[in-house]
Amino acid sequence: MLITILYDSGYGHTAKQAEAVANGVRRVPGAEAQLIAVADGDTPWEKLAASDAIIFGSPTYNGTISARLKKVMEDSTRPAWLPQSWRNKIAAGFTNSGAMHGDKLNSLVTMTLFAAQHGMIWVGLDIFPGKSPEEKNRVGGWLGAMAQSNDESPEVTPIKSDLDTAAYLGQRVAEVTGQFKAGAAR
Amino acid sequence: MLITILYDSGYGHTAKQAEAVANGVRRVPGAEAQLIAVADGDTPWEKLAASDAIIFGSPTYNGTISARLKKVMEDSTRPAWLPQSWRNKIAAGFTNSGAMHGDKLNSLVTMTLFAAQHGMIWVGLDIFPGKSPEEKNRVGGWLGAMAQSNDESPEVTPIKSDLDTAAYLGQRVAEVTGQFKAGAAR
Amino acid sequence: MLITILYDSGYGHTAKQAEAVANGVRRVPGAEAQLIAVADGDTPWEKLAASDAIIFGSPTYNGTISARLKKVMEDSTRPAWLPQSWRNKIAAGFTNSGAMHGDKLNSLVTMTLFAAQHGMIWVGLDIFPGKSPEEKNRVGGWLGAMAQSNDESPEVTPIKSDLDTAAYLGQRVAEVTGQFKAGAAR
Amino acid sequence: MLITILYDSGYGHTAKQAEAVANGVRRVPGAEAQLIAVADGDTPWEKLAASDAIIFGSPTYNGTISARLKKVMEDSTRPAWLPQSWRNKIAAGFTNSGAMHGDKLNSLVTMTLFAAQHGMIWVGLDIFPGKSPEEKNRVGGWLGAMAQSNDESPEVTPIKSDLDTAAYLGQRVAEVTGQFKAGAAR
Numbered sequence: 084m085l086i087t088i089l090y091d092s093g094y095g096h097t098a099k100q101a102e103a104v105a106n107g108v109r110r111v112p113g114a115e116a117q118l119i120a121v122a123d124g125d126t127p128w129e130k131l132a133a134s135d136a137i138i139f140g141s142p143t144y145n146g147t148i149s150a151r152l153k154k155v156m157e158d159s160t161r162p163a164w165l166p167q168s169w170r171n172k173i174a175a176g177f178t179n180s181g182a183m184h185g186d187k188l189n190s191l192v193t194m195t196l197f198a199a200q201h202g203m204i205w206v207g208l209d210i211f212p213g214k215s216p217e218e219k220n221r222v223g224g225w226l227g228a229m230a231q232s233n234d235e236s237p238e239v240t241p242i243k244s245d246l247d248t249a250a251y252l253g254q255r256v257a258e259v260t261g262q263f264k265a266g267a268a269r
Numbered sequence: 270m271l272i273t274i275l276y277d278s279g280y281g282h283t284a285k286q287a288e289a290v291a292n293g294v295r296r297v298p299g300a301e302a303q304l305i306a307v308a309d310g311d312t313p314w315e316k317l318a319a320s321d322a323i324i325f326g327s328p329t330y331n332g333t334i335s336a337r338l339k340k341v342m343e344d345s346t347r348p349a350w351l352p353q354s355w356r357n358k359i360a361a362g363f364t365n366s367g368a369m370h371g372d373k374l375n376s377l378v379t380m381t382l383f384a385a386q387h388g389m390i391w392v393g394l395d396i397f398p399g400k401s402p403e404e405k406n407r408v409g410g411w412l413g414a415m416a417q418s419n420d421e422s423p424e425v426t427p428i429k430s431d432l433d434t435a436a437y438l439g440q441r442v443a444e445v446t447g448q449f450k451a452g453a454a455r
Numbered sequence: 456m457l458i459t460i461l462y463d464s465g466y467g468h469t470a471k472q473a474e475a476v477a478n479g480v481r482r483v484p485g486a487e488a489q490l491i492a493v494a495d496g497d498t499p500w501e502k503l504a505a506s507d508a509i510i511f512g513s514p515t516y517n518g519t520i521s522a523r524l525k526k527v528m529e530d531s532t533r534p535a536w537l538p539q540s541w542r543n544k545i546a547a548g549f550t551n552s553g554a555m556h557g558d559k560l561n562s563l564v565t566m567t568l569f570a571a572q573h574g575m576i577w578v579g580l581d582i583f584p585g586k587s588p589e590e591k592n593r594v595g596g597w598l599g600a601m602a603q604s605n606d607e608s609p610e611v612t613p614i615k616s617d618l619d620t621a622a623y624l625g626q627r628v629a630e631v632t633g634q635f636k637a638g639a640a641r
Numbered sequence: 642m643l644i645t646i647l648y649d650s651g652y653g654h655t656a657k658q659a660e661a662v663a664n665g666v667r668r669v670p671g672a673e674a675q676l677i678a679v680a681d682g683d684t685p686w687e688k689l690a691a692s693d694a695i696i697f698g699s700p701t702y703n704g705t706i707s708a709r710l711k712k713v714m715e716d717s718t719r720p721a722w723l724p725q726s727w728r729n730k731i732a733a734g735f736t737n738s739g740a741m742h743g744d745k746l747n748s749l750v751t752m753t754l755f756a757a758q759h760g761m762i763w764v765g766l767d768i769f770p771g772k773s774p775e776e777k778n779r780v781g782g783w784l785g786a787m788a789q790s791n792d793e794s795p796e797v798t799p800i801k802s803d804l805d806t807a808a809y810l811g812q813r814v815a816e817v818t819g820q821f822k823a824g825a826a827r
Contacts, residue, residue: 144714144715144718145711145714145715145717145718145722145754145755145758146597146751146754146755146757146758147705147706147711147751147754147755148705148711149711149715150708150709150711150712150714150715151708153703153705153706153707153708153711154708156702156703156708157702157703157707157708159703160702160703164703167395170395171395171445180595181584181595182584182594182595182596183555183556183584183593183594183595184555184556184559184560184584184594184595184596184601185584185595185596186560186596186597186598186754186758187556188556188558188559188560188561189560189747189750189751189754192378192381192747193704193705193747193751195378195381195391195412196411196412196703196704196705196744196747197703197704197705199391199393199394199411199412199704200411200703200704200744202393202394202395202411204390204391204392204445205381205385205390205391205392205393206390206391207385207388207391208385208388209353209356209357209388212553212554212555212556212557214605221555222554222555222556223552223553223554223555223556223557224554224556224557224558225382225385225386225388225518225558226381226382226385226558229556233586259357259390261452262449262452262453263448263449263452264452265451265452266447266448266449266450266451266452266453267448267452330528330529330532331525331528331529331531331532331536331568331569331572332565332568332569332571332572332783333519333520333525333565333568333569334519334525335525335529336522336523336525336526336528336529337522339517339519339520339521339522339525340522342516342517342522343516343517343521343522345517346516346517350517366781367770367781368770368780368781368782369741369742369770369779369780369781370741370742370745370746370770370780370781370782370787371770371781371782372568372572372746372782372783372784373742374742374744374745374746374747375561375564375565375568375746378561379518379519379561379565382517382518382519382558382561383517383518383519385518386517386518386558398739398740398741398742398743400791407741408740408741408742409738409739409740409741409742409743410740410742410743410744411704411744412744415742419772539767542767543767543817564750564753567750567753567763567784568783568784571763571765571766571783571784572783574765574766574767574783576762576763576764576817577753577757577762577763577764577765578762578763579757579760579763580757580760581725581728581729581760597754597757597758597760598753598754598757631729631762633824634821634824634825635820635821635824636824637823637824638819638820638821638822638823638824638825639820639824
């Protein structure tokens with residue numbers, strides 16, 4: 084089972100969140116995590132087509148996903164959307180921004196719409212909001228994993244609970260993907 | 270496999286869409302469709318808990334779902350949200366409104382967020398927008414099934430292509446639910 | 456200049472936020488604030504029609520505004536929407552929920568769409584996100600004023616900075632409304 | 642009074658909509674319309690700073706605004722967002738896509754959030770949905786002007802009613818901007 088994390092990161096904070104998602108995926112036996120950074124250049128469409136799930140990640144800039152991730156979405160039209168080659172893959176998303184709320188929801192909604200246009204199946208978080216800054220889902224979202232970073236380096240921020248939330252999402256996606264794939268094999 | 274369509278309808282147009290969704294569900298061998306109209310009174314929580322999938326339906330009034338469906342969402346907190354008894358059920362949605370666009374997307378996004386808060390897994394349409402009024406998905410959405418009704422009676426509107434779209438969604442949800450359930454059994 | 460705050464509140468937290476908005480309005484010379492609680496029964500449509508601005512407030516429950524506020528929106532169709540009697544009034548919104556993020560954005564977007572359907576003009580916050588829990592806009596939104604309340608009583612929560620944010624919104628709406636009204640008089 | 646239309650267009654359809662918006666602006670005495678195409682290169686920030694209103698336009702691709710318009714939004718952070726130099730300018734938006742619904746709402750919501758982050762004031766349409774394809778607002782939105790284009794050339798599509806809708810929005814923005822500006826002068 085191959086799960087791809089397709090993400091953008093401006094200053095390294097969302098990249099750290101992406102790595103946490105990957106670590107969560109790897110907790111599930113039989114699940115392989117593959118990180119693809121949008122900034123690394125040409126999107127490897129065949130790797131995405133070969134994935135059982137794609138988890139989208141982006142900083143929330145100016146109230147939505149980054150222009151670079153949006154560009155990849157547009158580029159997907161020919162290799163993936165027209166042939167509907169991502170149909171029935173599992174999809175999920177995560178985002179990071181400077182403010183607690185920061186209109187992060189609009190980024191996750193945008194990813195959800197994109198995934199729906201590709202015929203994908205969307206998996207969110209299934210945990211309650213954290214009651215303290217140390218608990219998972221302290222930011223308090225469900226459609227995907229949210230993180231908040233201040234102006235410090237990615238060594239320091241997003242904090243552990245946000246990375247735990249990201250890892251939890253990765254694990255959950257791997258579990259759901261495993262179940263869905265097992266059902267297809269029957 | 271039990272699939273419940275939990276819907277509200279003000280004048281019968283969304284009810285007709287709901288019936289089309291149910292007919293689509295029934296096309297799939299082994300899938301049972303159960304219609305629950307919000308207007309019929311107390312929500313049968315045990316029937317919802319026993320369902321493998323819940324498909325939400327509402328007219329789009331004033332840019333979002335009906336107050337009556339929203340009330341049921343609020344009522345779900347104690348019987349369903351706190352125990353997370355809908356976790357990993359499949360979810361989907363449909364909506365009808367007087368205008369072609371009519372801010373229907375906000376209703377479907379609202380249903381998606383509600384489902385995510387319940388730990389449910391969201392399934393949308395996987396078909397291209399119709400190129401003519403006679404084709405499925407003529408309204409052109411993906412997050413769920415959209416219909417448009419004018420001021421005529423539910424005998425006449427929404428038109429056949431919108432009902433076909435609704436039926437297609439029901440069938441797709443049943444197929445995805447079947448696969449996901451089969452995977453759990455392994 | 457009359458500015459109406461039309462709000463719902465389940466346990467008193469959003470009511471406290473509404474009072475803060477009213478206090479902010481009253482800081483502006485010539486601005487009168489009028490609080491209308493949805494729970495108090497029949498909506499006084501003539502008071503709303505006589506207002507220069509309407510500020511909508513609601514808790515975010517299950518990812519959107521309360522069913523009670525939604526019901527008032529539906530009721531507005533005949534007395535306000537059909538005659539477009541709120542056209543060109545200034546509109547704004549605020550919301551409170553238990554989690555920091557809590558999908559509050561969807562409530563504000565829903566209010567914005569409703570206001571747009573009425574031909575109203577939307578005013579948000581014009582302040583940066585707070586860098587500490589003591590600063591205004593600590594939750595970090597712009598479309599309207601956001602607050603977060605934990606399980607304690609409205610005496611204690613939402614905290615002062617959230618009420619300051621609400622008051623700031625009230626003041627801003629009054630200032631913008633004053634300018635817009637002065638322009639009409641010319 | 643200077644009103645800038647800042648837009649992107651992939652194949653010319655949204656450009657035609659942008660020109661219609663400009664024509665609507667010019668119907669208002671004293672209103673000057675300035676078209677800035679994102680594709681023309683470096684954004685002239687001083688022209689935007691000198692505008693009384695900015696109307697954003699974009700095709701809806703993959704469920705949201707174009708990557709190129711998003712890039713301009715990101716670029717605005719330093720010259721416009723940090724100094725809040727667009728504060729209290731009037732804002733509005735329009736979008737075009739291939740399908741009737743086409744998730745256009747998410748593009749307009751994204752523009753609205755962006756404008757709110759800049760402290761701008763949002764103006765939508767104040768007209769009912771068209772009852773026939775020949776009437777203004779046939780697509781049926783309020784947050785901004787919506788258009789639908791099929792695969793034909795911009796000579797043919799979007800159709801006249803969509804361009805009339807766009808022109809109406811331009812005119813409305815000019816009128817509201819004029820009133821707001823007159824109020825400031827008092």
